[in-house]
Amino acid sequence: MKKIISLLLALCLVVSMASVVMAADAPEGASEITLWTYPIGNWGNEATVKELTDAFTAETGIAVKVEYLTYADGDDKVNTAITAKQAPDLIMEGPERLVSNWGANGYMVDIADLFEEEDKAEINPAALAACFAPDGAAYEYPLVMTAHCMAINYNAFVEAGADQYIDKETHTWTSEQFLAAVNALYETFGDPIGAIYCNGQGGDQGTRALVNNLCGGSFTNPEHTAYTWDDEKNIQALKILYDLNGIDYDASIVGGDEIANFYNGIFKMAFCWNIAQQLNPNSADTGAGLTLNGDEIVFMAFPSEDGVAKLQGGIWGFGIFDNGDAGKIEAAKTFIKYMCDSEHTADAVRASNFFAVRGTTEGIDISGIWSDNEIMNEYTKLMPMLGDYYQVTTNWAAARTAWWNMLQQVGAGDGSEEAIAAAVADFCAQANGQ
Amino acid sequence: MDKTLSPKLRRQENISGYLFLLPSLVFFLAFVVYPMVMCIWTSFTDANMNSNTADHFIFLDNYIELWKDPVFLKALVNTLIIVFVSVPIVCIFSLWVASVIHKMKEGPLSFFRIVFYLPVVTGSVAVTVVWKWMYNNYYGIFNYVLKSTGVIDKNINWLGDSKFALWCIIIILLTTSVGQPIVLYVSALSNVDHSLVEASQVDGATNTQVFWRICWPQIMPTTLYILVITTINSFQCFALIQLLTSGGPNYATETVMYYIYYTAFKLYRFGYGNAMGVILAIFIAILSAVQFRLAKEK
Numbered sequence: 001m002k003k004i005i006s007l008l009l010a011l012c013l014v015v016s017m018a019s020v021v022m023a024a025d026a027p028e029g030a031s032e033i034t035l036w037t038y039p040i041g042n043w044g045n046e047a048t049v050k051e052l053t054d055a056f057t058a059e060t061g062i063a064v065k066v067e068y069l070t071y072a073d074g075d076d077k078v079n080t081a082i083t084a085k086q087a088p089d090l091i092m093e094g095p096e097r098l099v100s101n102w103g104a105n106g107y108m109v110d111i112a113d114l115f116e117e118e119d120k121a122e123i124n125p126a127a128l129a130a131c132f133a134p135d136g137a138a139y140e141y142p143l144v145m146t147a148h149c150m151a152i153n154y155n156a157f158v159e160a161g162a163d164q165y166i167d168k169e170t171h172t173w174t175s176e177q178f179l180a181a182v183n184a185l186y187e188t189f190g191d192p193i194g195a196i197y198c199n200g201q202g203g204d205q206g207t208r209a210l211v212n213n214l215c216g217g218s219f220t221n222p223e224h225t226a227y228t229w230d231d232e233k234n235i236q237a238l239k240i241l242y243d244l245n246g247i248d249y250d251a252s253i254v255g256g257d258e259i260a261n262f263y264n265g266i267f268k269m270a271f272c273w274n275i276a277q278q279l280n281p282n283s284a285d286t287g288a289g290l291t292l293n294g295d296e297i298v299f300m301a302f303p304s305e306d307g308v309a310k311l312q313g314g315i316w317g318f319g320i321f322d323n324g325d326a327g328k329i330e331a332a333k334t335f336i337k338y339m340c341d342s343e344h345t346a347d348a349v350r351a352s353n354f355f356a357v358r359g360t361t362e363g364i365d366i367s368g369i370w371s372d373n374e375i376m377n378e379y380t381k382l383m384p385m386l387g388d389y390y391q392v393t394t395n396w397a398a399a400r401t402a403w404w405n406m407l408q409q410v411g412a413g414d415g416s417e418e419a420i421a422a423a424v425a426d427f428c429a430q431a432n433g434q
Numbered sequence: 435m436d437k438t439l440s441p442k443l444r445r446q447e448n449i450s451g452y453l454f455l456l457p458s459l460v461f462f463l464a465f466v467v468y469p470m471v472m473c474i475w476t477s478f479t480d481a482n483m484n485s486n487t488a489d490h491f492i493f494l495d496n497y498i499e500l501w502k503d504p505v506f507l508k509a510l511v512n513t514l515i516i517v518f519v520s521v522p523i524v525c526i527f528s529l530w531v532a533s534v535i536h537k538m539k540e541g542p543l544s545f546f547r548i549v550f551y552l553p554v555v556t557g558s559v560a561v562t563v564v565w566k567w568m569y570n571n572y573y574g575i576f577n578y579v580l581k582s583t584g585v586i587d588k589n590i591n592w593l594g595d596s597k598f599a600l601w602c603i604i605i606i607l608l609t610t611s612v613g614q615p616i617v618l619y620v621s622a623l624s625n626v627d628h629s630l631v632e633a634s635q636v637d638g639a640t641n642t643q644v645f646w647r648i649c650w651p652q653i654m655p656t657t658l659y660i661l662v663i664t665t666i667n668s669f670q671c672f673a674l675i676q677l678l679t680s681g682g683p684n685y686a687t688e689t690v691m692y693y694i695y696y697t698a699f700k701l702y703r704f705g706y707g708n709a710m711g712v713i714l715a716i717f718i719a720i721l722s723a724v725q726f727r728l729a730k731e732k
Binding site: 075076079080082083104105106107191192198199200201248250251252253261266397398401404405408409411412 | 483484485486569570571572573589591592593594595596599679680681682683684685696699700701702
């Protein structure tokens with residue numbers, strides 16, 4: 001009897017395992033699609049996204065299963081899913097991942113057919129261009145965009161008498177004014193005023209924009225075929241920042257830590273900032289545009305020689321992974337059209353806390369969806385300063401890491417122009433795959 | 435197997451035995467053997483993430499490139515520093531703690547077991563967050579204590595300075611690594627044959643002689659196990675690096691495990707990353723074999 005029971009138990013184990021394997025392979029209908037989204041404003045918030053997807057399901061009958069990614073390990077999850085042939089049907093992120101990475105590597109569906117002539121006319125040209133690969137295939141349909149900027153603790157600026165160096169109305173300043181402000185702050189508060197965070201992970205756009213704007217350097221060539229951050233102007237900017245009291249190259253913190261330090265009042269300025277932080281600078285929800293102790297946060301364009309910065313843009317939208325299921329691809333396209341080009345687009349944009357990439361959609365004017373929000377309205381002053389969207393340059397992932405490593409090496413070096421130039425040349429060559 | 439059983443019953447026992455083995459065997463083949471074979475095979479190819487191009491067999495090119503890659507060599511040196519520093523310290527410290535506490539009464543013994551084992555069962559992310567706070571450049575407790583006692587006059591960027599970063603990682607690794615060896619040593623020391631200890635004491639052996647001549651040989655298998663496990667864990671140090679320094683500053687904390695991850699999952703060079711994995715496995719195997727050999731000789 002014992003032997004029979006043990007035999008049955010063993011069989012149960014085998015059968016249950018087999019059923020698990022078979023269940024994993026069971027085909028699903030196109031009535032359900034999966035969406036993985038990075039934390040793009042409230043597109044990382046389950047309650048907000050559920051509202052949007054429930055409305056979509058009610059209208060189309062297509063259910064959406066959502067998974068929320070973080071920037072810390074989101075890429076790893078997606079790459080693991082791709083290699084395991086378990087990629088989601090839809091993904092929400094920017095062209096640097098959807099077009100330059102997964103699209104270029106052959107994992108995305110060409111969705112050029114979703115762009116009608118009318119759409120092409122309505123969508124911001126820079127955002128539109130970023131969604132297309134050089135061969136004409138489109139791997140992303142854009143929804144929202146913003147300009148990345150920096151932020152200052154206005155109360156600290158006033159206390160140090162540095163408020164005279166900023167134009168609070170236009171949110172701009174020159175490089176000279178920036179340096180004068182940092183010096184004034186340093187004299188009043190001592191170390192630290194801010195930090196060139198370079199531990200790695202996200203937020204690299206902030207340090208790039210600071211360095212590139214300070215003396216007018218460039219990051220890539222206009223054709224987006226090569227990295228050009230070894231130019232003399234960038235070396236000059238890196239040297240200025242190295243010598244500047246109060247600003248250190250800090251390899252122990254990432255962009256998120258910098259924001260936290262700024263929010264906690266330790267830093268008087270932050271280089272990793274955009275409208276999402278301005279609206280909600282902390283998870284404690286203590287108020288938009290305020291630090292923890294209630295100091296006023298003023299967003300600023302990055303300082304440049306002429307006071308007109310070229311800001312780094314952020315573009316976010318949807319792409320479809322090619323999982324070989326025509327039904328799901330069609331359902332995913334329906335989702336994209338619903339969110340990005342319909343009467344529901346305004347809700348999808350609002351959820352992101354960013355700006356729509358188009359003024360109208362299907363004849364509906366959505367340019368004024370933030371008219372009731374003072375901060376968003378104020379932030380639109382930065383949008384004309386949007387610079388080249390160069391994140392689609394070849395070898396982007398390696399270039400980002402090379403940038404961090406370059407900053408770390410500059411910070412660890414002796415600060416001589418030769419040492420900085422050597423570090424910049426070395427890592428720029430790495431970015432260019434040499 | 436019982437030879438008095440009839441052939442039919444013996445066959446039935448065999449079948450049920452194999453069926454019980456089957457689930458774990460399937461998992462072992464699917465999740466250990468198959469990935470290992472694939473890892474070795476792809477290390478000879480230029481496998482990457484691009485689905486538009488086929489993988490090419492490039493034989494030893496990845497391995498040749500490895501020895502010319504300054505980042506890999508730096509990572510290898512860092513990894514070896516971690517291993518050669520942390521393994522002896524873990525073994526000696528845990529043996530010392532265990533020898534002190536194993537004779538204690540149940541209450542204090544349990545207390546010390548819990549104290550030393552707590553970091554092991556605490557999630558590595560939680561442990562890392564606490565350490566990151568303590569090492570913080572601006573408000574960390576280490577800087578606060580050292581500054582307020584006059585040891586330093588300017589904050590030290592523990593994780594951001596290449597002089598300190600690797601040692602900071604090693605300290606965290608030590609705190610999370612000693613728990614299990616202490617518990618094992620306590621158990622091993624408790625199982626030492628006390629009649630031999632008493633007999634040697636009657637013959638006038640000193641405490642040191644008793645430890646080295648009586649106890650040490652009996653806890654040698656435990657020591658060997660601890661050595662091998664600690665070595666493997668030290669070679670595979672990854673989570674701390676990923677969560678704290680990402681290999682920086684300036685590659686000061688780059689380890690082979692982290693570089694494998696970076697190469698495979700950030701640069702998508704699976705072949706090259708796997709070649710590193712194979713080299714790492716060879717290093718671990720050699721070091722483990724040496725440890726076994728030395729222990730056997732003893």
